[in-house]
Amino acid sequence: MRVYLSGEIHTDWRDAVIAGCEGLDVAFDGPVTDHAASDDCGVAILGAKPDKRWHDRLGAQVNAIRTRRGIERADVVVVRFGTEYRQWNAAFDAGMAAALGKSLITLHPPEHGHALKEVDAAALAVCEAPAQVADVLRYVLTGALPAA
Amino acid sequence: MRVYLSGEIHTDWRDAVIAGCEGLDVAFDGPVTDHAASDDCGVAILGAKPDKRWHDRLGAQVNAIRTRRGIERADVVVVRFGTEYRQWNAAFDAGMAAALGKSLITLHPPEHGHALKEVDAAALAVCEAPAQVADVLRYVLTGALPAA
Amino acid sequence: MRVYLSGEIHTDWRDAVIAGCEGLDVAFDGPVTDHAASDDCGVAILGAKPDKRWHDRLGAQVNAIRTRRGIERADVVVVRFGTEYRQWNAAFDAGMAAALGKSLITLHPPEHGHALKEVDAAALAVCEAPAQVADVLRYVLTGALPAA
Amino acid sequence: MRVYLSGEIHTDWRDAVIAGCEGLDVAFDGPVTDHAASDDCGVAILGAKPDKRWHDRLGAQVNAIRTRRGIERADVVVVRFGTEYRQWNAAFDAGMAAALGKSLITLHPPEHGHALKEVDAAALAVCEAPAQVADVLRYVLTGALPAA
Amino acid sequence: MRVYLSGEIHTDWRDAVIAGCEGLDVAFDGPVTDHAASDDCGVAILGAKPDKRWHDRLGAQVNAIRTRRGIERADVVVVRFGTEYRQWNAAFDAGMAAALGKSLITLHPPEHGHALKEVDAAALAVCEAPAQVADVLRYVLTGALPAA
Amino acid sequence: MRVYLSGEIHTDWRDAVIAGCEGLDVAFDGPVTDHAASDDCGVAILGAKPDKRWHDRLGAQVNAIRTRRGIERADVVVVRFGTEYRQWNAAFDAGMAAALGKSLITLHPPEHGHALKEVDAAALAVCEAPAQVADVLRYVLTGALPAA
């Protein structure tokens, strides 16, 4: 099963999900999580731009090559919303995943529940902790539930 | 041409876009913009739920019937990001629009440019004012540009 | 908006939904609700068959011309499960609607909730009364909620 | 060839089909067949819910991650209808399979033929015994027919 | 409902179907039925070709503009196989219709049943007379069966 | 029938095709043919850019809203290659049309035949004069051939 891990890049939630899936037949994809590289990849490769908006545009488009492939190949897209930043790209990925018919899992603190209600409504599981994401994936693949 | 106006519901930007398109053959759709009705539609019709999350889920799903139809029928999806609220639903709509191959136009203050760079990178026009959205639609339909 | 009304044909729930939508811009489709005609249409037109299974097959295929067109053209598919018969065709229609990305509304007594949990999980609204279906459609089209 | 085995979980029909396909290049998928785990997976992972309907909803959605992937990846979907329970989820899976263009095989006692006529009409083979399903798969892959 | 009438062009079966549908809301499409025009349209418009195969290719491609549009827009594709000519183009149209998910109706004498078994197996109704085609369309649209 | 007229904007070939289709039920679309407006639409609406490449990008993206809609709605896409300019956008439109399964008609002088062989190979008619395009459309819609 291919799983795309979208969203927050400043905490180690991806590592926690991956660790929780140890022994499962899951291939994980995700965005480049080096913030500086992700922001500057466009101009670093294609040349500096004086206009910040074009600088951002070039980088976002290069990242989109990776992001779209990851989402399109995925069986399951997990989208993490943290407590910082606006994270519109995470919600954008969730919208793409929903429109493409991917199984969507959201991961966020309960206090974001109201603000994320449209996104959660498109999800097949709404998790609060990375371990829950791993438990869902383990159950889906093996039928095993976590010990009570 | 069908245009879906997604996003911010607390300012009159939709009216401004629609007024700017006077005389054009455009049909506009959009979400229910009565905030209270939008939040409570699920329980108002289907019955009260003690759990806030289920309350939200019921409402978001009922709204999704309108939203998805509006986006799927649209030729152009305009997504407005204002200065308040997290507006994850707006970014979610933008992701759906992009995945469905709709022409996407974003509308937001320039200071949101960096946070919205992934969304803007999927857009065919990034506007700062509703009049620009109307000008784009007018040009696309008639070839006429705004007076210099 | 096109709405396909699938399922139970022995009660007047379709009339109730349609009456509840008075004044709305909704076009309704549905199966042939004359039970005898629906069962015998194949052999009535194409000739009698000695084998009951072939008799059934001919009829089911002729009805499928109507059913599939109705579902494919619909924005919303409402599926009613009553208290009699096995109604596998209703669940089959719901599965087609879900796979085609239609907005699905289910309508059934609460006591069927557990047996229908997989179908309800794919629905955007789960109703117990035809009036609720009409209320959902009215809200989706106009934003108006039923009087409290 | 990938084959998804949908439906009844209380008899050993899946084992019979798989045993009958010994030596063939077939990969089988199917739902979680532990009834209790399947019913409770949602709350076991995501937390208890006081409302039975939400309990069911959470579980059905988690199971849908597995079910939809299994059906979408399958070349052939076999749907078994037994003599107990309402089995609406089986008919729902059959509808999804038909809409997705999968080759559908049904498996049920002949006395269900009339009630299942719409489902059977979408199937490429209607079987009464698991051995017939295996015989169909063997013929499709190798051209070999069962000994007369 | 749009119905495409494919196949045999040397008898008046299309007139019979259309007459049988009097009063129904059906729009009929079909190929150009002037045999000489159909054969020569390519070179008549684009210039004579010395090579018969290119002559045929030019004409077949021009006709394909009409044929494919007719089939793609149709809800129902009726394919008539007569007793003369090889009619491979009729079977080709049937294959296109099946792959596009159109409701397929075949119309042919019973003696062609074995030779057409693969085509008939993809059809939702197999008719022997144009009146049966009209009866199917009338039932599908109105629920009315022919008088016994 | 909807026909999109793509390509060369400096001659009156569109007028000639349209005039040749007088009396036919054809709706024509096409790009903005005012060269200056087409080049400058982006910055005229969205604000001047110092970098010529961004200037061009903004304009091309705004024009794409019109172009893609026109091609996606079309039954037939006619692509004209003239004798001046590189006209890569015309070939790009042809590639889009082919990938979307549109009926493609090319229109160009015979001396471009070798350079356009890949594009012509995807076309259902290769014309040298606008009158031939009109003759093809007339035949496709009415079956009438030009007087010999």
Add this chain to the structure above:
Amino acid sequence: MRVYLSGEIHTDWRDAVIAGCEGLDVAFDGPVTDHAASDDCGVAILGAKPDKRWHDRLGAQVNAIRTRRGIERADVVVVRFGTEYRQWNAAFDAGMAAALGKSLITLHPPEHGHALKEVDAAALAVCEAPAQVADVLRYVLTGALPAA
């Protein structure tokens, strides 16, 4: 590359194509070529039917499981029309292949050219001998042309 070899089952043309592709990375699929097994597979597995039409229907549907999978997985579909039988199933397969966007190659004696002009017009190569089919596949994969 996957190649589906459709059509005539009474000559050794498949062996000739396969032999001509020796050393190439091609996987071949095709129908069951045992005529008796192909005709009787339905009743041999699912039970005898007194009605010849139903006998044929059951067999054709079982064969369709194999045929559709083979065509859907193929990159290239080769359809052979021989000099005997009506071969409507071959033309049906060609229509399916064309509608699914497969690269179509036809193989038939030149005297069938006029009767097959619609099918040939959808093909990317029209061959007269199996060796030509192999030569096309070899060139497509390796760029090597047959020795002059």
Add this chain to the structure above:
Amino acid sequence: MRVYLSGEIHTDWRDAVIAGCEGLDVAFDGPVTDHAASDDCGVAILGAKPDKRWHDRLGAQVNAIRTRRGIERADVVVVRFGTEYRQWNAAFDAGMAAALGKSLITLHPPEHGHALKEVDAAALAVCEAPAQVADVLRYVLTGALPAA
């Protein structure tokens, strides 16, 4: 990741891209780059044609078997526009790639920027040198940026 390298066949840009991707998990496809073989493959296999246009047509169609498969299988399509020839086939490939939702990278000298603005506007990266293409692919797969 699969990458299709389309366009110019007279310089060694493909070798440069491939060399720059050393060590990456990338599979490259592309057209036959032997100009004479590419021009003559049709008649070399299928027999000489006196008419140059048919000669070209046969060859272009045989090449299309390879080209379309390469583009359809690709995650990323790179299209190179050189300084010679009209290269309409390169722009045609770019249009196909865009319509199929492939990530498009263009590669051309900056002086072609204005003439290619519609193609570049559909691209996720616009490169001037093969090394930049390789850098984009390396970053997309590994997150590594070129040394400053």
